[in-house]
Amino acid sequence: MRLINLLVHNPTSISFHTGSTMELAVLCSLLSLLLLGRYTFVWLVYHWAHLHRKGKQVPPTFPNVLPLLGSALPFAFDCVSFIKKATQYAGSLVPVRLSILSGEIFLFQGPETVAAVWKQPQLGSPIFIYTFALKHVFGMPKHALAPYEADSSGSHRKPHPSSDVAPHNRVDFLTHVDLFKAFGGSGLTALFIRCADLLRRNLAALPISTDEWVEMPDFYAFFQDQLGAAVLEGLYGPTLPVLSPGFLRDLWTFDRATPKFAKLIPRFLIPEAYQARERLLESIRRWYKHAREHFDESLIGPDGDADPYWGSQLVRSRQKVLLEIDSQDDDTIAAADLGLIWASVTNVVPSSMMCALHIFRSPSLSDRLRDSLSDAVDTSTWHIEMDKVLRKPLLSSVYAETLRLHLQAYVTRCSPHCDVGLGSWWLPKNRVCMVNTYASHMDASFWNTRDGEFPVEEFWAERFLIDPKDERSGPVRGMCRYEPFFSVQGLEGAWIPYGGGYAACPGRHFAKRIIFYTTSLMLTCFDIQILNERLVMDNSSFGLGTQKPKQQVRFRIRRRKEGLVA
Numbered sequence: 001m002r003l004i005n006l007l008v009h010n011p012t013s014i015s016f017h018t019g020s021t022m023e024l025a026v027l028c029s030l031l032s033l034l035l036l037g038r039y040t041f042v043w044l045v046y047h048w049a050h051l052h053r054k055g056k057q058v059p060p061t062f063p064n065v066l067p068l069l070g071s072a073l074p075f076a077f078d079c080v081s082f083i084k085k086a087t088q089y090a091g092s093l094v095p096v097r098l099s100i101l102s103g104e105i106f107l108f109q110g111p112e113t114v115a116a117v118w119k120q121p122q123l124g125s126p127i128f129i130y131t132f133a134l135k136h137v138f139g140m141p142k143h144a145l146a147p148y149e150a151d152s153s154g155s156h157r158k159p160h161p162s163s164d165v166a167p168h169n170r171v172d173f174l175t176h177v178d179l180f181k182a183f184g185g186s187g188l189t190a191l192f193i194r195c196a197d198l199l200r201r202n203l204a205a206l207p208i209s210t211d212e213w214v215e216m217p218d219f220y221a222f223f224q225d226q227l228g229a230a231v232l233e234g235l236y237g238p239t240l241p242v243l244s245p246g247f248l249r250d251l252w253t254f255d256r257a258t259p260k261f262a263k264l265i266p267r268f269l270i271p272e273a274y275q276a277r278e279r280l281l282e283s284i285r286r287w288y289k290h291a292r293e294h295f296d297e298s299l300i301g302p303d304g305d306a307d308p309y310w311g312s313q314l315v316r317s318r319q320k321v322l323l324e325i326d327s328q329d330d331d332t333i334a335a336a337d338l339g340l341i342w343a344s345v346t347n348v349v350p351s352s353m354m355c356a357l358h359i360f361r362s363p364s365l366s367d368r369l370r371d372s373l374s375d376a377v378d379t380s381t382w383h384i385e386m387d388k389v390l391r392k393p394l395l396s397s398v399y400a401e402t403l404r405l406h407l408q409a410y411v412t413r414c415s416p417h418c419d420v421g422l423g424s425w426w427l428p429k430n431r432v433c434m435v436n437t438y439a440s441h442m443d444a445s446f447w448n449t450r451d452g453e454f455p456v457e458e459f460w461a462e463r464f465l466i467d468p469k470d471e472r473s474g475p476v477r478g479m480c481r482y483e484p485f486f487s488v489q490g491l492e493g494a495w496i497p498y499g500g501g502y503a504a505c506p507g508r509h510f511a512k513r514i515i516f517y518t519t520s521l522m523l524t525c526f527d528i529q530i531l532n533e534r535l536v537m538d539n540s541s542f543g544l545g546t547q548k549p550k551q552q553v554r555f556r557i558r559r560r561k562e563g564l565v566a
């Protein structure tokens with residue numbers, strides 16, 4: 001009785017004033033019982049919701065032990081196994097609601113449900129996550145976030161009927177128009193050709209001969225330096241890296257820390273990451289100033305896109321669009337451009353590297369790919385016919401399998417105006433909806449493993465090839481077959497490395513070209529031996545992009561006899 005009085009009238013005094021170990025023990029038992037009772041209730045509701053489904057319903061809450069924290073700790077720090085556990089029910093992928101601190105996240109998984117997310121017009125805008133990333137990851141000053149937070153007009157040309165955002169503040173729509181122009185149609189060709197030429201230039205200049213193997217300590221660093229530099233200069237021009245030679249190094253330091261920024265880790269715990277971000281923002285502002293002083297329309301090159309100061313039409317247009325939005329200045333738009341630079345460099349480089357790593361780890365795969373490329377590469381000029389390369393079935397399968405295996409991203413949406421139906425589920429208005437690529441790509445009930453011979457966690461170069469002579473081939477169990485082909489047909493909502501729907505990654509066609517080109521060029525120009533026997537992968541950037549090896553991967557490289565020379 002005394003314990004209950006204390007709990008009700010003066011709970012904080014218990015441990016200090018009773019001095020009774022006995023009472024403390026009773027209190028702990030009582031609390032444990034309460035927690036257990038609460039957990040049992042949530043657990044029952046969760047299973048009841050799955051076992052007695054009646055029509056459309058909001059996904060049930062994944063059982064968690066601690067009332068205030070909810071699933072916050074495993075979601076942030078044990079993501080790989082937690083996501084696997086939380087998104088499975090009775091062997092199938094299911095949507096689930098996660099309690100995270102005082103809020104909620106809805107994870108929508110399963111091929112049909114994910115396809116419904118892509119198709120739902122109310123979920124066409126990524127502005128919610130974009131604003132979060134600008135604020136917490138890319139360091140946009142608080143005063144500039146208001147127009148981003150207020151933009152409920154959507155990504156489409158026609159604003160949402162219930163939104164009254166002024167036309168010049170439609171940041172979601174305006175930035176997407178520029179991205180679609182740059183990375184689709186003729187813009188794509190010009191950007192790709194520039195990056196490809198720069199990569200060829202970089203590789204040709206390497207001090208690697210045909211007679212001797214050169215040993216190098218880190219395969220990923222090789223790609224960061226060669227391909228990263230080519231993409232950066234190809235998209236943003238030579239001025240930025242010339243004015244700030246350490247830009248790329250800072251970008252990789254910042255990239256390693258992005259999961260920590262997203263988890264709101266404070267400055268005193270990761271001072272180097274914050275300093276790298278400040279240097280990046282400063283470099284971008286310096287670049288703006290220099291470009292404004294020197295740019296002239298007459299400097300735009302024959303492709304109608306490139307110029308030596310801003311680099312491309314995309315950047316020139318963003319200068320106008322972003323500065324016209326309320327409360328923006330160089331400090332704030334530098335954060336938005338850091339976001340774009342990060343998105344355009346830091347996924348395509350590790351994805352190309354992982355693709356090449358799988359290829360060069362297997363000499364027989366390298367040989368087969370070289371054979372298949374022989375009609376697409378001109379050995380005298382080293383011109384690569386991209387139209388042919390992009391249609392090569394084996395390379396296409398290696399590309400698709402690499403992204404299936406290594407993409408670990410959350411795709412985030414929100415419906416600001418109304419509740420939305422997603423297949424047989426509801427997503428309530430104004431709640432965070434996420435799709436995790438890893439959960440979809442590791443769904444063993446969906447992907448063909450050839451009766452367990454090639455588990456979903458392992459690389460199988462031929463997973464996406466359908467061989468009419470082999471009924472156990474192809475990505476989906478029991479897929480119907482007519483003739484040999486590579487296809488992602490039937491994989492909507494299942495193979496989702498670039499997200500999907502209207503807000504799918506705008507750089508996906510560019511990224512695909514770069515990955516195909518880089519691997520073809522490397523196969524053509526170099527012999528490479530990977531020296532690490534085992535690959536242990538690093539999941540520390542889970543949720544934000546491409547998985548990389550945990551340790552440095554040592555390798556030996558030699559120019560092929562007929563290969564490219566400077």
Ligand code: HEM
Nearest residue numbers: 126343344347348351411497498499500503504505507511
């Ligand atoms: C293998 C390489 C890449 C992967 C796996 C990838 C993946 C993704 C994913 C999953 C998203 C979220 C999509 C969604 O919400 O549905 C995204 C967004 C984005 N990506 Fe990529 N990406 C890659 C390369 C690129 C490249 C090369 C560029 C630019 C040239 C780029 C630019 C962007 C931008 C700007 C966004 C945000 C779009 C928005 O605000 O709606 N990405 N990417």
